[in-house]
Amino acid sequence: MSRRAVITGVGVVAPGGIGTKAYWKLLSEGRTATRIITHFDASPYRSRMAGEADFDPVREGLTPQEIRRLDRAAQFAVVAGREAMADSGIEFDQLDPGRIGVSLGTAVGCTTSLEREFIVGSDRGKYWEVDQSYAVPHLYDYFTPSSMATELAWVVGAEGPVSVVSTGCTSGLDSVGYAAELIMEGSADVVVTGGTEAPLSPITVVCFDVIRASSTRNDDPATACRPFDKTRDGLVLGEGCAIIVLEELEHARARGAHIYGEVAGFASRCNAYHMTGLHPEGIEMSDAINIALKQARADVTDVGYINAHGSGTKQNDLHETAAFKRSLGAHAYKVPVSGFKSMIGHSLGAIGSLEIVGSLLAFEQDLIPPTANLHEPDPECDLDYTPLVAREKKVNTVLTVGSGFGGFQSAMVLKKVEGAGR
Amino acid sequence: MTRAVVTGIGIASPNGLGPTAYWRATLHGEAAIKPITRFDSANYWAKIAGEVPGFEAGRHLQGRLLPQTDHMTRLTLVGTDWALRGAGVQPNDIPDTDIAVITAATAGGYEFGQRELQKLWHQGPEYVSAYQSFAWFYAVNTGQISIRHGTRGPGAVVVSEQAGGIDSIGHARRQLRKGVQLALTGGMDSSLCPWAWVAHQASGCLSRSNNPKRAYLPFDRDASGYVAGEGGAIMVLETPESAAGRPGTRIYGEIVGYASTFDSRMPSREPGLKRAAELALRDAGMDASEIDVVFADAAGIPELDKAEAEAIKGIFGPFGVPVTAPKTMTGRLFAGGGSLDVASAILSIYWSAIPPTVNVENPVPEYEIDLVMNEARHGKVKAALVLGRGKGGFNSAMVVREYR
Numbered sequence: 001m002s003r004r005a006v007i008t009g010v011g012v013v014a015p016g017g018i019g020t021k022a023y024w025k026l027l028s029e030g031r032t033a034t035r036i037i038t039h040f041d042a043s044p045y046r047s048r049m050a051g052e053a054d055f056d057p058v059r060e061g062l063t064p065q066e067i068r069r070l071d072r073a074a075q076f077a078v079v080a081g082r083e084a085m086a087d088s089g090i091e092f093d094q095l096d097p098g099r100i101g102v103s104l105g106t107a108v109g110c111t112t113s114l115e116r117e118f119i120v121g122s123d124r125g126k127y128w129e130v131d132q133s134y135a136v137p138h139l140y141d142y143f144t145p146s147s148m149a150t151e152l153a154w155v156v157g158a159e160g161p162v163s164v165v166s167t168g169c170t171s172g173l174d175s176v177g178y179a180a181e182l183i184m185e186g187s188a189d190v191v192v193t194g195g196t197e198a199p200l201s202p203i204t205v206v207c208f209d210v211i212r213a214s215s216t217r218n219d220d221p222a223t224a225c226r227p228f229d230k231t232r233d234g235l236v237l238g239e240g241c242a243i244i245v246l247e248e249l250e251h252a253r254a255r256g257a258h259i260y261g262e263v264a265g266f267a268s269r270c271n272a273y274h275m276t277g278l279h280p281e282g283i284e285m286s287d288a289i290n291i292a293l294k295q296a297r298a299d300v301t302d303v304g305y306i307n308a309h310g311s312g313t314k315q316n317d318l319h320e321t322a323a324f325k326r327s328l329g330a331h332a333y334k335v336p337v338s339g340f341k342s343m344i345g346h347s348l349g350a351i352g353s354l355e356i357v358g359s360l361l362a363f364e365q366d367l368i369p370p371t372a373n374l375h376e377p378d379p380e381c382d383l384d385y386t387p388l389v390a391r392e393k394k395v396n397t398v399l400t401v402g403s404g405f406g407g408f409q410s411a412m413v414l415k416k417v418e419g420a421g422r
Numbered sequence: 423m424t425r426a427v428v429t430g431i432g433i434a435s436p437n438g439l440g441p442t443a444y445w446r447a448t449l450h451g452e453a454a455i456k457p458i459t460r461f462d463s464a465n466y467w468a469k470i471a472g473e474v475p476g477f478e479a480g481r482h483l484q485g486r487l488l489p490q491t492d493h494m495t496r497l498t499l500v501g502t503d504w505a506l507r508g509a510g511v512q513p514n515d516i517p518d519t520d521i522a523v524i525t526a527a528t529a530g531g532y533e534f535g536q537r538e539l540q541k542l543w544h545q546g547p548e549y550v551s552a553y554q555s556f557a558w559f560y561a562v563n564t565g566q567i568s569i570r571h572g573t574r575g576p577g578a579v580v581v582s583e584q585a586g587g588i589d590s591i592g593h594a595r596r597q598l599r600k601g602v603q604l605a606l607t608g609g610m611d612s613s614l615c616p617w618a619w620v621a622h623q624a625s626g627c628l629s630r631s632n633n634p635k636r637a638y639l640p641f642d643r644d645a646s647g648y649v650a651g652e653g654g655a656i657m658v659l660e661t662p663e664s665a666a667g668r669p670g671t672r673i674y675g676e677i678v679g680y681a682s683t684f685d686s687r688m689p690s691r692e693p694g695l696k697r698a699a700e701l702a703l704r705d706a707g708m709d710a711s712e713i714d715v716v717f718a719d720a721a722g723i724p725e726l727d728k729a730e731a732e733a734i735k736g737i738f739g740p741f742g743v744p745v746t747a748p749k750t751m752t753g754r755l756f757a758g759g760g761s762l763d764v765a766s767a768i769l770s771i772y773w774s775a776i777p778p779t780v781n782v783e784n785p786v787p788e789y790e791i792d793l794v795m796n797e798a799r800h801g802k803v804k805a806a807l808v809l810g811r812g813k814g815g816f817n818s819a820m821v822v823r824e825y826r
Contacts, residue, residue: 044546044547045547046547097686097691098683098694098697101684102684107559107560107561108559109530109560115539118536118539118543118617119543121617121620122539122540122543122617124543124544125539125540125541125542125543125544125545126544128461128536128540128616129461129462129465129616130536130616130617130619130620131465131620132465132466132467132619132620132623135620135621135623135624136624137624138624139620139621139624140621140622140624140625140626140813141814142621143528143529143532143613143618143621143622143625144528144529144581144583144813145560145581146528146581146582146583146586146812146813146814146816147583147813147814149581149582149814150814150815150816153684153815154687157686158684159683159684159685159686159691159694159697160682160683160684161681161682161683161684162582162682162684162815162816163580163581163582163586163589163682163816164560164580164581164582165578165579165580165581166527166559166560166561166579166580166581167561167564167577167578167579168556168559168561168565171561174578178578178580178593181596185596185599187681202542202547203538203539203542203550203554206542206547206550206554207550207554207555208555209547210547210548210550210551210552210554210555211552211555213555267576268576268577268578269519269574269575269576269577270523270564270565270568270569270573270574270575270576270577271568271574272518272568272569272571272572272573272574273569274569275490275553275556275562275565275566275569276555276556284574287519287574404561405555405556405559405561405565406556406559406561406562406564406565406566406568406577407565407568407569407577408561408565408577
């Protein structure tokens with residue numbers, strides 16, 4: 001009998017609040033948490049806004065050593081990981097550690113710490129030959145993002161397959177897809193997965209400035225990210241983390257666990273087009289959607305909600321709208337679509353996992369969070385994007401998608417599991 | 423179960439470009455660890471590395487690609503070209519959605535990143551390259567390969583420090599099982615710039631010796647760390663049916679087993695390397711007695727060498743199997759290292775020879791491993807086990823076998 005991967009625990013660090021409850025409150029109320037950047041002086045930059053998490057590592061229970069050692073993104077993963085573990089009800093120390101894995105998504109890893117240390121070692125970029133005497137002891141952990149998977153694996157007690165999956169802005173979807181594959185093929189029974197990102201530092205802001213991908217609506221940061229709206233002018237960066245406990249279905253049933261839903265289908269595609277550009281036809285995203293639906297044995301008419309990438313750029317809006325139509329046909333016009341980045345910004349490698357968790361909570365609450373800031377729909381985007389206000393609807397199948405630099409297009413189908421109520 | 427065979431190998435190694443030059447040098451034990459030339463190492467305590475010599479990106483890649491790529495991406499793109507050429511894959515031979523690209527990364531395009539960080543902080547934001555958003559990040563090589571060759575199948579990037587080169591090939595095999603025909607997979611890595619070097623020094627893993635012959639000595643009583651290098655291998659992995667679609671395609675060998683595990687932080691728990699090897703053998707449906715050679719991780723750090731020797735001894739018995747570490751010639755290649763070891767294992771099978779471990783003179787007797795030292799051993803190699811570890815606790819093992 002084939003093995004199935006289900007979600008039994010979730011944990012969140014997000015703009016607008018720490019923890020799953022605060023996250024859902026924000027989404028369901030359609031509030032936004034984007035603001036002028038406070039982490040550093042962003043005044044020299046073109047786009048000065050972000051979805052920032054009000055995260056106090058001391059209050060979240062991290063030790064002084066953890067706070068010193070870990071990049072902010074790794075701190076998020078530890079905190080959200082602990083919430084997800086507790087939420088799952090699994091007694092991790094009772095499991096065979098060799099059957100527990102970790103798959104963590106991140107796009108830019110510990111860039112914030114690397115930039116901070118670079119400024120010191122190079123004396124603000126003065127020296128190409130960075131001074132070795134200013135190297136901090138954990139510099140190598142920042143150098144390669146697999147250190148964050150190590151940290152999460154330590155929290156979990158995992159001794160099975162552990163890895164970081166890094167595919168730009170689809171990392172948060174792809175890491176969970178990878179985790180589901182580990183469970184389905186039998187390499188693990190429980191995989192703690194998700195994505196984390198704390199990219200808010202000058203170099204990341206500049207990356208998006210120079211390609212003019214980010215919004216310049218600095219005078220109105222709370223409404224700056226406007227996916228599918230004709231006044232949209234780019235993405236707003238964000239930070240955050242969602243950690244998900246993924247478990248083999250029978251393993252979860254045997255302990256009477258609460259099951260949020262199943263990762264029923266997942267596919268990724270390269271667009272072979274452009275490292276940062278998207279083709280307006282959305283063919284590869286549509287391919288990914290088709291494969292994910294097929295794997296989930298779901299009909300297009302089963303899809304009750306689409307969680308869009310909705311980054312707030314025109315090319316994205318046209319790209320995914322075309323992909324939804326291409327895959328779902330007439331049904332695309334009947335199914336509600338919404339984009340969370342309008343509320344929490346674009347947290348790169350974490351956002352895919354945050355979107356999965358938000359979609360699972362939509363299952364639980366029979367409520368679809370809205371697309372915030374959508375007042376003047378772009379006539380070229382003619383689907384139902386659930387503007388401004390959450391909508392009550394019972395949903396059994398969710399499609400969530402993502403696009404990433406490098407040409408990555410990913411789609412995941414989440415299904416409610418029968419007889420799994422809390 | 424879908425089988426996965428290697429039909430093309432692209433190699434950029436400090437001791438050879440391309441599988442033929444690399445294999446000739448490696449069988450002869452030609453070491454390529456030398457004083458660093460890529461930057462001025464005067465102000466750093468570590469001064470030697472394995473650099474890929476004679477690689478002129480402009481001879482292989484269009485000019486427009488140069489400003490948007492780090493050195494490691496250039497190596498990757500050229501290595502992929504070579505692998506595809508070796509496999510005889512022409513555009514349109516295989517539907518573009520049936521080709522996956524799965525690479526490993528450790529630190530991204532770091533030299534590119536340092537240059538842009540320096541521009542940002544020394545000159546100002548307006549000087550930062552428009553390519554920085556993707557040239558540094560970890561996913562860059564998969565994206566660039568896909569664009570260069572028009573592949574529209576699945577794409578992924580795995581990061582598990584120095585175990586990643588094996589993990590990427592394991593994940594590529596997973597894609598074949600899910601239905602794609604062919605995968606471009608492996609890793610090529612390079613982080614030889616001052617800002618990366620400071621991080622390497624901080625890892626606590628680099629050798630304190632700057633004598634190229636005495637610096638990286640795995641399993642030796644004088645082991646004191648490793649030497650960093652650059653390069654790696656990109657392979658064409660495909661189903662036998664796919665290879666059969668191109669008559670005359672050479673099959674180097676088959677990937678038959680793979681597993682990865684993780685080390686607990688608790689000292690009471692046994693390290694996971696042995697378990698990874700056992701799981702990979704089980705995945706291959708093979709007994710340890712069928713393995714003709716082990717390509718060791720060979721950390722060059724005494725406690726890690728000891729743990730690996732114990733794992734090998736635990737599975738094969740004392741002196742139970744030839745063990746080798748050709749990476750003693752190149753240094754450790756990070757995301758590229760595991761892939762190059764798998765390529766070496768495949769070439770061992772193909773050419774019936776085990777390359778030597780160089781520079782090691784005094785292996786620790788208590789390790790009780792049959793280390794292939796100084797001279798290659800010639801003779802039939804039917805199957806090999808490749809071991810890899812990454813800092814932080816990553817263990818990966820892969821079993822390769824002659825194709826029959």
